[in-house]
Amino acid sequence: MVLNSNDMVHLALLSFFKGLIVLGIMLFHAAYTVYAERKIIGRIQSRLGPREVGPYGLLQPLADLVKLLTKEDILPKEADRFLFKLAPLLLLVTTIVNLSVIPFYPDFIIADVHVGILVILAFAGLGVYGVILGGYASGSKYSLLGGLRSAAQMLSYEIPLTVSLAGVILAAESFRLGDIVEAQANSLFGMNLFPQVIGFLVFLICAFAETNRAPFDLPEAESELVAGYMTEYSGFRMGLFFLGEYISMYVMALLISLCYLGGWSLPPWMLSLLPILKEIPPVLILLVKVYFFIFLFIWVRATFPRYRFDQLMRLSWKVLIPLSFLNLLIVMFFKLLT
Amino acid sequence: MPERKLQYKEELFSTEDPFFTPFEIQMGPQHPSTHGVLKLRLVLEGERIVDCEPEIGFLHRGLEKLAESMSYTQVLPLTDRLDYISAMNNNTGYALAVERLLGIEPPPRGKFLRTMVCELARVASHLLWLATHALDIGAMTVFLYCFREREKILDFFEDICGARLTVSYPKIGGVRLDVEMGTLERIYDFLPEMEKRLEEYEGLLSENRIWLERTRGVGVISAEEAIAYGLTGPSLRGSGVEYDVRKHFPYDAYPDLDFEVPIGKNGDIYDRYLCRLKEMRQSLRIVKQCIEKMPSGPVCAENSPDLDMLISKRAPVAMAKGEIAFIGFPFERVNLVPFGELYSAVEGAKGELGFYIVSDGTGKPYRLHIRAPSFVHISALPKLAKGHFLADLVSIIGTLDIVMGECDR
Numbered sequence: 001m002v003l004n005s006n007d008m009v010h011l012a013l014l015s016f017f018k019g020l021i022v023l024g025i026m027l028f029h030a031a032y033t034v035y036a037e038r039k040i041i042g043r044i045q046s047r048l049g050p051r052e053v054g055p056y057g058l059l060q061p062l063a064d065l066v067k068l069l070t071k072e073d074i075l076p077k078e079a080d081r082f083l084f085k086l087a088p089l090l091l092l093v094t095t096i097v098n099l100s101v102i103p104f105y106p107d108f109i110i111a112d113v114h115v116g117i118l119v120i121l122a123f124a125g126l127g128v129y130g131v132i133l134g135g136y137a138s139g140s141k142y143s144l145l146g147g148l149r150s151a152a153q154m155l156s157y158e159i160p161l162t163v164s165l166a167g168v169i170l171a172a173e174s175f176r177l178g179d180i181v182e183a184q185a186n187s188l189f190g191m192n193l194f195p196q197v198i199g200f201l202v203f204l205i206c207a208f209a210e211t212n213r214a215p216f217d218l219p220e221a222e223s224e225l226v227a228g229y230m231t232e233y234s235g236f237r238m239g240l241f242f243l244g245e246y247i248s249m250y251v252m253a254l255l256i257s258l259c260y261l262g263g264w265s266l267p268p269w270m271l272s273l274l275p276i277l278k279e280i281p282p283v284l285i286l287l288v289k290v291y292f293f294i295f296l297f298i299w300v301r302a303t304f305p306r307y308r309f310d311q312l313m314r315l316s317w318k319v320l321i322p323l324s325f326l327n328l329l330i331v332m333f334f335k336l337l338t
Numbered sequence: 339m340p341e342r343k344l345q346y347k348e349e350l351f352s353t354e355d356p357f358f359t360p361f362e363i364q365m366g367p368q369h370p371s372t373h374g375v376l377k378l379r380l381v382l383e384g385e386r387i388v389d390c391e392p393e394i395g396f397l398h399r400g401l402e403k404l405a406e407s408m409s410y411t412q413v414l415p416l417t418d419r420l421d422y423i424s425a426m427n428n429n430t431g432y433a434l435a436v437e438r439l440l441g442i443e444p445p446p447r448g449k450f451l452r453t454m455v456c457e458l459a460r461v462a463s464h465l466l467w468l469a470t471h472a473l474d475i476g477a478m479t480v481f482l483y484c485f486r487e488r489e490k491i492l493d494f495f496e497d498i499c500g501a502r503l504t505v506s507y508p509k510i511g512g513v514r515l516d517v518e519m520g521t522l523e524r525i526y527d528f529l530p531e532m533e534k535r536l537e538e539y540e541g542l543l544s545e546n547r548i549w550l551e552r553t554r555g556v557g558v559i560s561a562e563e564a565i566a567y568g569l570t571g572p573s574l575r576g577s578g579v580e581y582d583v584r585k586h587f588p589y590d591a592y593p594d595l596d597f598e599v600p601i602g603k604n605g606d607i608y609d610r611y612l613c614r615l616k617e618m619r620q621s622l623r624i625v626k627q628c629i630e631k632m633p634s635g636p637v638c639a640e641n642s643p644d645l646d647m648l649i650s651k652r653a654p655v656a657m658a659k660g661e662i663a664f665i666g667f668p669f670e671r672v673n674l675v676p677f678g679e680l681y682s683a684v685e686g687a688k689g690e691l692g693f694y695i696v697s698d699g700t701g702k703p704y705r706l707h708i709r710a711p712s713f714v715h716i717s718a719l720p721k722l723a724k725g726h727f728l729a730d731l732v733s734i735i736g737t738l739d740i741v742m743g744e745c746d747r
Contacts, residue, residue, distance in 0.1 A: 041478075041479075044479060045478070045479050045482040045483070046482065046483070046486060047482060141361065141363045142363075145385070145728070149385075214476060214478075215476065215548055217476070218729075301478070302478060302479050303477075303479060303542070304476070304477065304546070304548055305472065305475040305476040305477040305543075305546065305548045305549050305552060306475060306476025306477075306548070306552075306729075307548055307551070307552075308551070308552055308727060308729045308730065309385055309727060309729060310727065311551050311552075
């Protein structure tokens with residue numbers, strides 16, 4: 001395809017505005033997920049959650065933001081100044097970039113690359129750098145331990161994550177997330193969940209580990225490592241780490257909805273049962289699925305104790321990786337039959 | 339302690355393994371999960387604990403020394419500050435020791451009231467233990483659930499005596515105040531509700547795979563070792579030794595009550611956890627029986643000593659009965675109280691809480707030593723922690739149920 005300069009400008013502007021929209025929506029969501037998390041966990045633990053700032057505490061995220069931004073920026077004496085400042089940015093940027101290849105709507109995608117899944121996996125791998133550097137640059141032993149833990153954790157959980165995604169890629173015969181959703185909509189069950197239950201479960205568990213959420217929140221296990229790699233961070237730098245965590249939750253929730261639950265499409269059998277469902281806008285369908293997984297993240301955090309480091313590694317290498325390969329084998333077998 | 343440091347350095351360099359690179363880390367006294375101001379000097383090899391040395395004394399208030407310049411009655415509020423989570427047990431333990439020294443016997447109602455509040459305090463203490471222990475292992479919800487119920491028990495304490503934590507409710511010769519009937523009824527109604535709540539906690543933890551993996555086979559101590567280290571209370575019973583001061587050396591109303599002493603088998607964290615949960619059920623049973631069997635009558639003995647041990651008001655009464663033992667000025671060298679030494683123990687929430695009193699006949703103790711279970715339990719910490727992971731250390735501290743107020747005194 002040959003583009004003239006007019007088209008180039010048009011495309012650049014379009015991508016720019018799309019990026020702004022996605023970033024705006026995502027930052028809003030991240031802020032209010034913190035609020036939702038506090039409210040939901042509050043309900044689960046039979047207390048009220050935030051309710052002082054604004055009606056129903058709705059302005060709490062804003063107050064938190066102001067607090068984080070106006071706090072003193074503390075640089076520990078022992079810290080490596082450059083890396084200490086770089087680490088939270090690295091984590092945040094590598095997380096946000098993931099959003100550029102995720103389609104929110106059949107036609108709404110910032111960069112429609114043909115290897116969307118690979119881009120996401122690559123940037124998930126890069127995100128580990130932010131955590132390691134954060135732990136290393138702080139010059140504190142607690143931070144270092146937290147950084148090392150999370151490096152080992154993220155690396156070992158990326159393998160089952162990738163292999164379980166291989167099943168999805170194989171089923172759709174494409175790396176493009178849009179194609180994956182299309183393929184699911186045309187399949188028998190309407191979603192990858194049913195032929196690939198094992199893959200779905202493996203991916204779900206890995207998503208918890210990738211985002212450092214409970215019960216795999218070892219890098220920031222507050223009981224033994226104070227706050228892990230974030231121990232020495234305060235103010236807006238800690239806020240950046242926080243934001244990174246919440247956005248990566250959304251990335252994982254989006255990915256799992258797109259790859260396993262059919263994204264913005266509904267299964268054909270459901271549509272034939274209730275034709276009225278066809279009227280629902282596709283974005284809404286995707287949002288419901290994503291919100292369900294965000295709720296799951298929060299729910300699990302309120303319910304489960306924390307795994308120990310060696311148990312976590314054992315789970316990954318001895319259970320999840322064989323299971324994900326089993327899933328891949330099953331998918332291959334059915335692919336051969338059809 | 340420089341010589342100790344050298345020892346571990348030697349160990350470091352004499353090892354054959356070239357990859358053995360331990361480093362030292364200071365855990366505490368300001369740390370979210372050392373339960374107060376316990377400081378641990380850890381030598382870690384990766385995440386594995388090579389050496390662990392507890393350092394205590396950050397909460398030392400000289401309580402035992404302070405007691406030497408006070409009359410026996412004035413010491414009682416100090417004992418609130420020992421194990422501030424179950425102050426009722428400390429008060430009772432001290433009051434019992436002095437009663438045994440003076441030869442006072444509390445009236446039946448006083449005994450039953452004391453037993454009742456002691457058991458309520460035990461439940462409150464175990465609830466706090468479960469809350470913090472679960473939080474250390476990462477189960478956040480249990481923490482808040484436990485606090486919800488503990489709050490109710492503290493409200494009962496407030497109804498009974500006006501204070502929630504530092505109660506000073508039991509006194510030498512009985513209890514300070516009588517309890518209103520309505521309060522007793524409310525406590526009675528609370529018991530079945532609490533049973534239900536206990537099931538709720540067990541539903542969250544007892545069969546949770548993660549909880550089992552984190553607690554089974556961790557921090558194991560055999561029965562012989564536990565006895566050798568002087569562990570008492572649930573920490574000992576978890577290893578399968580049936581030793582309970584309430585059963586073996588009964589005091590107050592315990593001989594009249596029917597209860598069991600739950601024991602574990604393997605001596606790991608999980609068994610101690612089950613042991614404490616069963617103990618809470620038994621405590622509720624005791625409270626129920628106490629309320630059902632509650633006799634009427636006075637709550638405090640006639641010859642209970644006054645704050646300054648002068649017995650100015652009761653002197654004529656005591657004289658008429660021929661009990662002149664307590665009349666006189668407290669700090670003169672007269673035979674106010676019997677001479678001698680005495681060790682008296684109660685089953686505190688954490689373990690055997692003993693009071694050792696040396697009396698020289700004056701109205702104040704010549705020496706008061708407190709056998710605090712937390713102090714003894716901390717000495718077993720290095721043994722339990724060695725070879726485990728850093729994450730396990732936190733749960734081991736939790737399972738020993740340490741309160742620094744009691745340890746440092």
